[in-house]
Amino acid sequence: MTGARGIRSVTVAYPQFADSARRGVPCVSAPFRRRQSLAYNKPIPEPDPLSRPFWDGAKAGKLMLPRCTDCNRVHWYPRWICPFCHSRNIEWFEGSGEGRIHTFAVQHRAFGGWADEVPFVTAYIDINEGDRMFTVLRGVDPSKPETIQIGARVRVEFEPASEDVHIPFWRVI
Amino acid sequence: MPGELSRAAAIVGAAEANEIGYPEIPKTSLQLHIEAIKNVSDQTGIPISAIDGIFSAGWSSQIAEHLGLHPRYIDTTSVGGCSFEMHVHHALAAIHAGIIDVALVTHGEAGWSARANHGRGTGRPRGMGDPWDPGSQFSAPYGISGAPSNYSHAMTRHNHRFGTTPEDFAHIAVVTRQWATLNPRAIMHSRETHPQGGPITVEEVQTSRLVSWPLTLLHCCLVTDYGGAVLVTKPEIARSVKTKPVWIAGAGENMSHSNMLEMGDFTATSAAASSATAYKMAGMGPEDMEMAMIYDSFTVTAGITAEMLGLAPRGEGFTLWKDGHAAPGGRLPINTNGGGLSFNHSGMYGMQLLVEAYRQLSGTAEDGGYSGLPGKQTKARSCVVNGTGGSLSTTGTLVLVSD
Ligand SMILES: [Zn+2]
Numbered sequence: 107m108t109g110a111r112g113i114r115s116v117t118v119a120y121p122q123f124a125d126s127a128r129r130g131v132p133c134v135s136a137p138f139r140r141r142q143s144l145a146y147n148k149p150i151p152e153p154d155p156l157s158r159p160f161w162d163g164a165k166a167g168k169l170m171l172p173r174c175t176d177c178n179r180v181h182w183y184p185r186w187i188c189p190f191c192h193s194r195n196i197e198w199f200e201g202s203g204e205g206r207i208h209t210f211a212v213q214h215r216a217f218g219g220w221a222d223e224v225p226f227v228t229a230y231i232d233i234n235e236g237d238r239m240f241t242v243l244r245g246v247d248p249s250k251p252e253t254i255q256i257g258a259r260v261r262v263e264f265e266p267a268s269e270d271v272h273i274p275f276w277r278v279i
Numbered sequence: 280m281p282g283e284l285s286r287a288a289a290i291v292g293a294a295e296a297n298e299i300g301y302p303e304i305p306k307t308s309l310q311l312h313i314e315a316i317k318n319v320s321d322q323t324g325i326p327i328s329a330i331d332g333i334f335s336a337g338w339s340s341q342i343a344e345h346l347g348l349h350p351r352y353i354d355t356t357s358v359g360g361c362s363f364e365m366h367v368h369h370a371l372a373a374i375h376a377g378i379i380d381v382a383l384v385t386h387g388e389a390g391w392s393a394r395a396n397h398g399r400g401t402g403r404p405r406g407m408g409d410p411w412d413p414g415s416q417f418s419a420p421y422g423i424s425g426a427p428s429n430y431s432h433a434m435t436r437h438n439h440r441f442g443t444t445p446e447d448f449a450h451i452a453v454v455t456r457q458w459a460t461l462n463p464r465a466i467m468h469s470r471e472t473h474p475q476g477g478p479i480t481v482e483e484v485q486t487s488r489l490v491s492w493p494l495t496l497l498h499c500c501l502v503t504d505y506g507g508a509v510l511v512t513k514p515e516i517a518r519s520v521k522t523k524p525v526w527i528a529g530a531g532e533n534m535s536h537s538n539m540l541e542m543g544d545f546t547a548t549s550a551a552a553s554s555a556t557a558y559k560m561a562g563m564g565p566e567d568m569e570m571a572m573i574y575d576s577f578t579v580t581a582g583i584t585a586e587m588l589g590l591a592p593r594g595e596g597f598t599l600w601k602d603g604h605a606a607p608g609g610r611l612p613i614n615t616n617g618g619g620l621s622f623n624h625s626g627m628y629g630m631q632l633l634v635e636a637y638r639q640l641s642g643t644a645e646d647g648g649y650s651g652l653p654g655k656q657t658k659a660r661s662c663v664v665n666g667t668g669g670s671l672s673t674t675g676t677l678v679l680v681s682d
Contacts, residue, residue, distance in 0.1 A: 149420045154307065154400055154411035183413040183540060186313040189347030192327040194317060209439070209545050211431035212492035213422055220422030225492070228421055230432060230545075240540055242421045251492050256439045273420055 146267040147219035153271065157184045159198040164272045169262050171201040171235055182237040203262040205233040205276065207255065212248050225249065231260055231276050244277040254278075287375035288382075290367070292323035296387065305392035307400030307411060312342055312387030325381060332379035334366035335386065338402060340673060341412075342385060344537040349549065351556060352379045353532055353673065414538045426576060427499050429539050429670045431491035434579040436545035438493070441594030445493040448578040449484035450601040452497050452620055455575060457606055459617025461655040466501050467621035498578045500618075505625035507634045523641040528563060528661075529678035531556025539670040546594075550587035550665050553676040558589075561678040563661065565589035568678075570611060570639060570659035572632040574667040575618040584665055585613070588676070612657045615639055629666035629675070636662045640681040 153161035163170030173180045174188035175195040187194050210229035213220075220226070225248040231239045244263070246254050261279045264272040296314035298306070312335075320327045332352035333339040339355045352373045356365050363384055370382035393401045400411040409415060423429060437443055456479045459465035467476040484497040517524040533549035533556070536542050558564050565588055573588070575581035578597075585596035590611065599605045605613035616622045616635040623631055638644040645656040664677040 148422065149415075151416040151420050152399065152410040154416070155304075156307070156310070157416055183417050183538070185345055186310050187317060187327075187346065189345065192317070192320070192346065209432045209436035211428065211435055211494075212489070213424070213428050214489040214491060215424065215427070216422045217424045220424070223422065225489075226422060228423065228428065228432070230540075238540060240418050240421055240423070256436070267420075 146265075147222075148267070149218065150267045150271050151273065156186060160184060161271060163198070163200065164264050164274055165270065167264055167272075169201045169203040169233075169274060170198045171233070172196050173199055173235075180233075180235040180237055182233070182239055202234045204279075205231040205239070205260055205262075207243070207258045207260060207278075208232045208238060209256060210243060210251075210254055212251050227251070227254065229260075229276065239274070239276070241274070241276040244275055246278055284371055284375050288371045292319045292325070294318035294322050301391050305395035306389050307392070307396070308338075308387040308389045308402035309341070309345065309400070310387070311389060312338065312385050313345065315387065316342075316346070316383065316385055319383075329381050330383045332370060332373055332382040334363075334370055334382060334384045336362040336366075338385070338387070340534055340537040340669065341402075342383075343534060344541050349533055349535060349552065350379075351531070351533060351552075352382070353534060413540070417540060418538060426670065427491045427494055430577045430579055431494045432539070433542075433545045433583065433671060434493050434498075434577075437579065437583065437594075440546050443594065443597060445495075445498070446481055446485060447597040447601060448498065448582050449481045450597060451575065451578040451581050451605075452484045453479055453481055454600040454603070454606045455581075455614050455618040455620045458612075458615050458655075459621035461607060461615075462617045462622055465617035465622040466503060467617065494577060494579070497620075500576045500620050500624035500628070501622075503623045503625055505623050505628075505631060507630035509630075509633050509637060523643075523681065525637050525640040526680050526682075527677060528680045529557035529559070529561030530676070531558075531560065532673070532675045534669075534673040536672050537669060539672075542671060545671075546583060548583060548587050548667060548671050548674055550584050550667065550674040550676060553674040554588045554663065554665065557663070557676040557678045561680075563678055563680075565663070568611070568661050568663045570615065570657050570662045571605075571613045572615075572636045572662060572664045573613055574628055574632060574665060575614055575620050576624070576628065576667065578620070580667055580671065581614070581618070583671075584667060584674075587674075588663055588665055590663075607655075612639075612659065615644065615655065615657060627668070629668075632664050632666055633677075636664045636677075636679050640679055642681070 160170050171180050172184050174193050175197050176193035177191040179190045181189050208230040210227055212225050212227050214225045216224050227243040227246050227248050229243040259279050260276040262274050262276050264274055266272045296311040331350055333343050333350045334354040336357040337355050339353045343350050354369050356362050366384045373379050389401050459467045467473050469476045487496040489495055531553040533552035535549040573581045573584045582596040585591050585599055586593050591599050603609050604611045619628045639657050639659055661680045666675045
């Protein structure tokens with residue numbers, strides 16, 4: 107695939123648990139956090155020891171991806187073991203943040219905060235590095251699904267959902 | 280005298296996770312599983328890729344997906360602490376039967392770390408409700424809500440790849456409704472059983488409320504109550520009871536993924552693999568099937584599965600319905616109870632498939648009471664039954680035949 111160009115390799119030893127174990131938050135930030143949670147009323151992912159490097163990257167505006175150093179293949183979602191060759195030597199690197207639409211749907215029924223957003227387009231994205239991610243697709247018209255093209259190029263962007271968690275969304279370019 | 284299964288299989292390795300007890304850095308249940316699996320593979324020299332049967336207390340599809348495996352035997356028996364001894368028993372039977380060669384029995388339980396992790400990463404069955412499950416982190420944040428919102432992506436991809444249309448798949452709903460009108464127990468039997476019951480047209484399917492484009496409401500199954508049970512026994516007993524036997528000629532199972540994120544080909548399922556196993560065991564092929572019971576959670580599920588079962592060429596599964604072959608009086612009746620689309624669908628519909636297949640093959644589908652009205656009974660003496668689970672994730676196929 108095309109993603110090898112311009113990728114910076116950053117090896118992160120894991121488990122990266124120490125950060126996520128710290129739950130104490132200075133009281134001065136509490137009102138800010140409350141406003142944040144009011145502003146973002148959809149499910150906010152909780153980083154776990156395995157995925158922490160991804161979410162740390164997202165907060166910095168980088169799409170970090172796991173790659174096996176034995177077979178060099180990229181996998182998504184994060185694994186404790188390479189799903190292709192069963193090596194446990196996995197590194198994190200910054201991906202290109204680009205991909206193409208694999209398939210999509212228009213959601214007319216949703217729950218929680220997403221119920222206010224219907225209709226919206228969900229899509230599976232073939233990332234340039236070779237595996238697939240799920241997203242709510244941006245830059246498209248949900249009322250005209252016939253105008254959305256499988257294979258169209260997309261780029262990732264990140265939306266702050268809380269102080270800690272910025273969620274990746276993909277936009278048609 | 281030892282029994283037939285005695286010494287039919289052996290345990291050849293046993294290993295533990297890297298750190299157990301009170302790990303300094305709290306762990307997740309999944310992590311404990313994977314560490315132990317890697318270690319037992321290293322210990323025995325048996326590569327993980329050689330594992331073809333997975334046995335765990337509720338974790339099997341997640342573990343298989345995490346390892347990138349497509350096992351032929353998937354057991355999630357979870358009945359408390361004795362589950363693992365039972366897994367060995369089931370593995371013994373599966374190996375003796377020649378279904379698998381290498382069984383993995385695995386356990387990971389972050390009993391202590393759960394405190395430090397505030398209950399997360401402990402792996403409630405199938406990860407449901409666990410905020411650290413991959414699906415919770417990488418699918419749920421994007422407004423996905425239940426099966427329709429997932430399966431619609433498969434229809435879009437099928438339309439793209441094969442030039443099919445949602446209207447093509449709507450014929451599946453129309454024909455399945457025809458069968459429902461012959462089954463008084465079907466929710467959509469008639470206007471008497473449901474305000475929207477009775478026959479429907481392709482136009483009505485397409486103009487019903489959009490749920491998840493391209494799926495409208497009538498492309499989706501019902502949500503109902505159901506209870507069903509079957510008894511399976513050995514030939515000597517089967518021939519002595521007052522009911523007719525329906526023989527299990529072939530059986531197979533497989534899986535392609537757990538979370539739809541890992542679905543490689545959105546137009547295909549593991550039913551291709553599970554049915555290949557079942558047909559081989561039966562010594563029969565799709566051309567020998569006189570009817571089919573195909574899990575129809577959505578029209579797209581049935582259409583794709585018909586292709587996987589070899590009943591129609593790739594990209595043309597829907598033609599079985601569109602051309603009337605699957606309809607009452609057709610050459611290959613499919614979903615003769617009215618299907619999950621129009622008969623009954625309780626969330627897990629596989630039992631409904633079995634009950635109807637038994638009724639058809641035993642010749643009791645027209646019996647009074649619950650079974651149906653005249654015209655429902657097919658003449659079929661062979662039936663391929665295929666259940667699909669998860670998000671087009673897992674499949675189990677049976678080839679059933681009557682005397
Ligand atoms: Zn690898």
